[in-house]
Amino acid sequence: MLQALLQKKKKIAVIGLGYVGLPIALEFGKYFEVIGFDINKNRVQQMREGIDPSMELSSLKIKESNILLTSNPDHLKDAHFFIIAVPTPVDQHKVPNLEYLISASTLVGQSLKKGDYVVYESTVYPGCTEEDCLPILEKCSGLKLDQDFKIGYSPERINPGDQQHTLTKILKIVAGNDAESTQVIADVYGQIIEAGIYKTSSIKVAEAAKVIENTQRDINIALMNELSIIFDKMDIDTQEVLNAANTKWNFLKFFPGLVGGHCIGVDPYYLTYKAQQFDYYPQVILSGRRINDEMPLYLAKKLTQIIIKKGKAPLKCRVLVMGITFKENVSDIRNSKVAELVGELQEYSFKVDVLDPLANPDEVQKEYGFSLIDQVSMKYEAIVIAVKHKAFAVLKPDYYYSILQQNAIVMDIKSLLHKEDFSNYEYWRL
Numbered sequence: 001m002l003q004a005l006l007q008k009k010k011k012i013a014v015i016g017l018g019y020v021g022l023p024i025a026l027e028f029g030k031y032f033e034v035i036g037f038d039i040n041k042n043r044v045q046q047m048r049e050g051i052d053p054s055m056e057l058s059s060l061k062i063k064e065s066n067i068l069l070t071s072n073p074d075h076l077k078d079a080h081f082f083i084i085a086v087p088t089p090v091d092q093h094k095v096p097n098l099e100y101l102i103s104a105s106t107l108v109g110q111s112l113k114k115g116d117y118v119v120y121e122s123t124v125y126p127g128c129t130e131e132d133c134l135p136i137l138e139k140c141s142g143l144k145l146d147q148d149f150k151i152g153y154s155p156e157r158i159n160p161g162d163q164q165h166t167l168t169k170i171l172k173i174v175a176g177n178d179a180e181s182t183q184v185i186a187d188v189y190g191q192i193i194e195a196g197i198y199k200t201s202s203i204k205v206a207e208a209a210k211v212i213e214n215t216q217r218d219i220n221i222a223l224m225n226e227l228s229i230i231f232d233k234m235d236i237d238t239q240e241v242l243n244a245a246n247t248k249w250n251f252l253k254f255f256p257g258l259v260g261g262h263c264i265g266v267d268p269y270y271l272t273y274k275a276q277q278f279d280y281y282p283q284v285i286l287s288g289r290r291i292n293d294e295m296p297l298y299l300a301k302k303l304t305q306i307i308i309k310k311g312k313a314p315l316k317c318r319v320l321v322m323g324i325t326f327k328e329n330v331s332d333i334r335n336s337k338v339a340e341l342v343g344e345l346q347e348y349s350f351k352v353d354v355l356d357p358l359a360n361p362d363e364v365q366k367e368y369g370f371s372l373i374d375q376v377s378m379k380y381e382a383i384v385i386a387v388k389h390k391a392f393a394v395l396k397p398d399y400y401y402s403i404l405q406q407n408a409i410v411m412d413i414k415s416l417l418h419k420e421d422f423s424n425y426e427y428w429r430l
């Protein structure tokens with residue numbers, strides 16, 4: 001396969017050109033002929049114009065590449081090595097929603113030929129590739145695994161906004177349905193991954209490894225959130241406790257905060273869903289999920305209590321929330337826990353302004369039903385620093401003083417500021 005790809009006798013198709021798929025397509029495009037396929041015609045058009053709709057990659061990187069960007073499924077018929085990187089969200093009941101994987105597998109199945117490879121990159125539960133996706137490939141192609149084609153799984157481990165750990169610099173886990181396919185997949189990815197390839201003994205091991213990476217982060221952050229709730233009651237500053245505890249060599253560096261986005265807050269539900277099919281009800285994982293999901297409500301309640309204790313009425317208070325994206329230095333607002341916090345504050349009757357230089361105001365309006373302000377032009381009874389954007393980190397204390405009313409509250413969820421600089425205000429952090 002590798003030789004045929006290098007000699008451009010065979011092509012790679014990447015299905016789903018989002019945060020994960022586009023960088024993969026562009027990287028493979030440096031060595032192989034690549035078809036970049038996405039069902040979203042608008043996104044494809046943007047990419048053709050050199051715009052990354054996910055706002056992670058430079059225009060030059062896209063323009064320089066010579067991959068075929070298309071939303072025409074007929075083009076998939078020319079490919080022999082398929083990589084599927086479509087979304088794997090959960091529905092409103094936190095149940096895995098496989099509709100994108102099913103539709104992508106159907107499209108690929110319709111173009112599958114003898115000798116082809118299909119590798120899944122989407123985050124799933126152990127068993128999903130072989131039990132849910134493979135039957136669709138076989139049904140739509142009329143072909144049989146092993147005798148006709150091979151499948152594999154290679155989880156993506158990129159971290160949006162992280163300019164250091166980029167695709168080629170992260171060790172790549174790969175697995176095929178047998179030893180031969182594992183080696184072929186390792187050879188193909190080995191062409192682009194500088195950090196090396198790690199082969200697992202089965203597809204299920206690779207699927208499980210990916211899903212526990214984010215589950216572990218989720219639980220560790222939940223523990224920090226729980227500690228923060230406990231220490232707040234005891235009037236102890238959690239950050240000071242963590243700074244002290246972090247001096248021990250084996251204390252893990254995690255911090256309290258809001259867990260949004262489409263990975264850490266979602267992936268654990270894939271594992272817990274599958275566990276329950278095996279009659280096991282996961283307690284630690286789901287407790288962590290519950291704690292993290294309840295943080296917006298906790299923070300809104302906390303701010304309300306502080307305001308009321310100061311003798312003020314929420315109805316008469318204007319609050320500035322700084323940051324709406326699901327994490328720092330990205331534009332992605334999907335599953336933003338800050339949006340939930342804004343909603344909770346509004347429920348408590350606060351008038352809330354939201355500022356975020358990275359988020360797209362139209363998307364925020366469409367997704368959450370409120371508008372962003374483009375600049376601050378007044379003084380607030382409270383500010384909530386919700387996202388640690390660089391744009392906020394570079395602001396000097398004087399700037400914050402200029403937008404705070406006397407006696408105002410600074411709720412510094414991400415510990416962005418120096419507490420000592422705000423001794424004239426009511427400073428609170430997680």
Ligand SMILES: NC(=O)c1ccc[n+]([C@@H]2O[C@H](COP(=O)([O-])OP(=O)(O)OC[C@H]3O[C@@H](n4cnc5c(N)ncnc54)[C@H](O)[C@@H]3O)[C@@H](O)[C@H]2O)c1
Pocket residue numbers: 015016017018019020021037038039040043054085086087088100103104107121122123124156157158159160262263
């Ligand atoms: N974003 C991350 O940082 C990250 C990191 C690791 C793993 N993952 C996982 O990778 C997968 C993809 O995530 P993402 O963030 O790239 O998603 P995304 O939403 O950014 O992009 C997915 C793309 O797939 C397209 N798509 C949907 N259905 C399709 C279909 N049937 N055929 C073709 N295209 C289709 C969408 O139009 C979209 O452009 C998910 O399983 C996610 O959990 C994401």
